[in-house]
Amino acid sequence: MSGKPIASPIPEVWYPTLSFFMLSVGLALTAFFFIYEATTSRKNRSLSMELITGTFASIFLGFGSLFLLLACGVYV
Numbered sequence: 001m002s003g004k005p006i007a008s009p010i011p012e013v014w015y016p017t018l019s020f021f022m023l024s025v026g027l028a029l030t031a032f033f034f035i036y037e038a039t040t041s042r043k044n045r046s047l048s049m050e051l052i053t054g055t056f057a058s059i060f061l062g063f064g065s066l067f068l069l070l071a072c073g074v075y076v
Contacts, residue, residue: 022064029057
């Protein structure tokens with residue numbers, strides 16, 4: 001009984017495109033977060049808005065970094 005080779009669910013050709021897209025979205029969300037923090041007074045800030053924006057920025061930057069490493073040939 002021979003085993004099936006392990007393959008990525010996403011084609012390797014898409015790695016650079018996914019990396020660029022996800023890093024761009026993550027950096028845009030990060031910029032929005034910093035602008036929101038700098039321009040909103042302490043009384044008007046929303047903790048849920050900060051957590052949601054920070055969470056999505058972190059997710060997009062994390063997956064973008066992963067796909068960048070995969071596109072460069074560093075298999076993690």
